[in-house]
Amino acid sequence: MSPSDWLSRVVTFDSNKPGIRQLASVLGILLSLLAILVVPSARISAPFYAWSGVALVLVLGVVAYLVPWDRIASTWVLVIPLGTMLGFGLFRTGTGGATSMFGALIILPVVWIAAEEGRRYIWIAALATNAALLLPYFVGEASWYDGQVIRGYFAPIVYLVVAAVINELAHRARVQLAAMRQLAEERSRRLLESEKSAGVLRRTQERLRASEDFNKSVWAAAIHEAVIVTDLSGGIVAWGPGAAAMLGPVAESTEGTRSLVDFIDRERLLAAHGLTDCPDEQDSETIFTRFVEATERSGGSTSELGLVTVDGVVVPVHISCSPRRSGDGTQVGHIFIAADITQANEVARLKDEFVGMISHELRTPLSSILGYIELVRDDEAPLTDEQLHYLGVAERNAHRLLDLVGDLLFAAQVEAGKFPLELTTVDVGAIVTASAESAVPVAQRSNIAVHVEIDDSDLDVHGDATRLGQAYDNLLSNAIKFTPAGGSVTIRAVREHSEIVVEIVDTGMGIPADEMDKLFTRFFRSTTSTRQAVQGVGLGLNITKAIVAAHRGTLGASSIEGEGTTFEIRLPVASDEPAPEAVAGV
Incomplete structure (x- = not known):
């Protein structure tokens, strides 16, 4: 055709x-x-x-x-x-x-x-x-x-x-x-006549000019996002009006003279790769390569990085990268599209401050309620069994609310990257054993077997015992909640080379495959949990992931709906290097 x-x-x-x-x-x-x-x-x-x-x-x-x-x-x-x-x-x-x-x-x-x-x-x-x-x-x-x-x-x-x-x-x-x-x-006939070739060329030029005018109008309309076109090494080939509005320089002072590396916030770039420093951070080619990798890591979807204006101000952006190809399909550069998310980040910050403030305001009256319940229990006047039952119900619900307030506060600290860790050399095996012992009574009431498998090798890590215990408690609690009566939950801790691996495996209801990518999102609850009316607000996994990330570890999950779920925490083994005083969460 x-x-x-x-x-x-x-x-x-x-x-x-x-x-x-x-x-x-x-x-x-x-x-x-x-x-x-x-x-x-x-x-x-x-x-x-x-x-x-x-x-x-x-x-x-x-x-x-x-x-x-x-x-x-x-x-x-x-x-x-x-x-x-x-x-x-x-x-x-x-x-x-x-x-x-x-x-x-x-x-x-x-x-x-x-x-x-x-x-x-x-x-x-x-x-x-x-x-x-x-x-x-x-x-x-x-x-x-x-x-x-x-x-x-x-x-x-x-x-x-x-x-x-x-x-x-x-x-x-x-x-x-x-x-x-x-x-x-007519053109195919007249191509044989050399005296009319000029007319054909003129029409071709006119069509090309119209196409160029169209492309220019589209390019000039991109003012709300920074569109930057580079060659393979990061040299700026085209600098859109949106880029000029966001970062300062005009196209005349960037195209063909400057590199995109000049506008990259290196601190955010290193953080995107999970690094704190880079020995060859002065190498422009390495920085640009890392930048492209960060933007392409999710299959071309947007990544949160930072660009620096001519005044030295860092602008947080969502940025995507696509290959720029020549007519024969050969890649000759990259096309970056960046959107300023400063306002979105400010909205998220205000939201977290609001959650933190409300949580603080709730904690004081809840503590007072629990205190007065305790006073009533200790009162010399005898209470009937019915009254004791009512007090027990009130106390349990007050404790649930207090735990929820604590989770909300911790989630706000995680989002702000400010929760502290008291790092020492701790034995993961001992923490896992303690978490399992705490979970056994709840599991027994639900007729669920809990199995503990601890490797005999050295399981020491640099970590906060309380926070790691909280992470294992969260995963064990979830496993028990989502496992029907007669099922089992297994927690095992082993050493694999330079990592301590803890697995929590259950035979529960599982998680739908299309929901796995949302699993660690705050307030996310799977459809299986809502169908089965399992209690929770969707903060546990988000908090657990933040704790693991703060210990420079990884948290992974795999699941088959109707068969069970496996969570895996990997932490680096303790070394002679001093541990950081505090690490921010995700």
């Missing part, structure tokens, strides 16, 4: 390929279903109409591919977009009616219909839109006295204008493409 034929099919929506044109509507309905699953405010209010609409769109998608349309009159192909518009109208009726957030789907068949040759398709698109939008009122899912009914009359007017524009553009595109084909044929 020649380039002109391909362009023709894209612009004029080649009527011989209705299956391809229907694909957008199929994808639209599938994405809408996905939105219903993940967006709380999106819901199905009338299942019959909603699923009827989905089925109709999908069936028409199959019909669009299977029917040999080249053997049928071209006007019959309009059955597909008209039926699709009815399907979207039904789906809109079943997902909130006049207030549905999926009404915009109707634009897809409108574009198809309006792009057909002939002015009458403008009115067909507008009338069909009017019928689809008023469908909730026709079937009784919405009242004709509802103020939203105006959408059914006003929106088609808008769609009428849109359809007119699309129809005109499609018509012009057809005319232009026909002209382009004619010119291409």
Whole structure:
């Protein structure tokens, strides 16, 4: 297929390929279903109409591919977009009616219909839109006295204008493409005539100039993010207006003269690699390589790093990196897109301060409540069994609230990177044993067996015994909570070369694979835990990960839903090197 034929099919929506044109509507309905699953405010209010609409769109998608349309009159192909518009109208009726957030789907068949040759398709698109939008009122899912009914009359007017524009553009595109084909044929003939080669070159230059003008307009519009293009070594090739606004220098003073390394915050870069210093930190090539690695580590997704302005101010940014390639596919550089997250970080900081403040305010009255409960228990006046029971319930719930307040405070300290550690040489085996002994009574009440396996080798690490115990307690508590009666939990501690490895393995309900990447997020609770009504607020794993990271260790997890979960903590063994006085969390 020649380039002109391909362009023709894209612009004029080649009527011989209705299956391809229907694909957008199929994808639209599938994405809408996905939105219903993940967006709380999106819901199905009338299942019959909603699923009827989905089925109709999908069936028409199959019909669009299977029917040999080249053997049928071209006007019959309009059955597909008209039926699709009815399907979207039904789906809109079943997902909130006049207030549905999926009404915009109707634009897809409108574009198809309006792009057909002939002015009458403008009115067909507008009338069909009017019928689809008023469908909730026709079937009784919405009242004709509802103020939203105006959408059914006003929106088609808008769609009428849109359809007119699309129809005109499609018509012009057809005319232009026909002209382009004619010119291409003429050019192929005239290439044999050297005296007309200058005209062909001139047209080519004009098209190139138009393309360059378009690219420049797109480039100039990128003002809210810093777009920086470099060569393979970090030399700045292009410096977008957003980069000038964020970092200071204009393009004239950076392009071809400076390196991106000049604007990289090295402290944040080293932290992204888990390092505190770099022996060759003066090597620009090494710094740029580390920077690219940090931005590409998550498969091209954004990474949080820092860029430095001309005034020396560090701007925290989310930055992504994509390869820049030449026409033959060879990589010749990188394209960086950075977004300033200063305001987002400030919002997060204020949120954490608020949590910390509220937690402090709650801790004092809770401690007072527990104190008065203790005084009542110790009072010489005898209490009835019922009164003692009520006091026990109040005391247990007060302790639960106090533990939750403590977790909230610690989570706020973790987020601020300010929680202290009292580091000494500690025996991991002893800490694991103590945690297991504390967990046994709870496990026995739930008929869960707890197995402890401690290696005889040296299990010493530089760490805070209290915090490490808290980490192991959290994992053991989770394992017991998520394991049904008759199951087992195993905790083992071994030494592997220069690391101490602690594993907590349970035979519980497991974690869905698509939720594993959110496991250590604050306040995250898996669907399995919510289905089983397991108590918790989703702070334990986040706190545990922060404690492990503060000890320069790693925390990993693997799980099979319905079979169990394994958590693994790896800590470096104790060495002769002095341990840091305090380490910030993640």
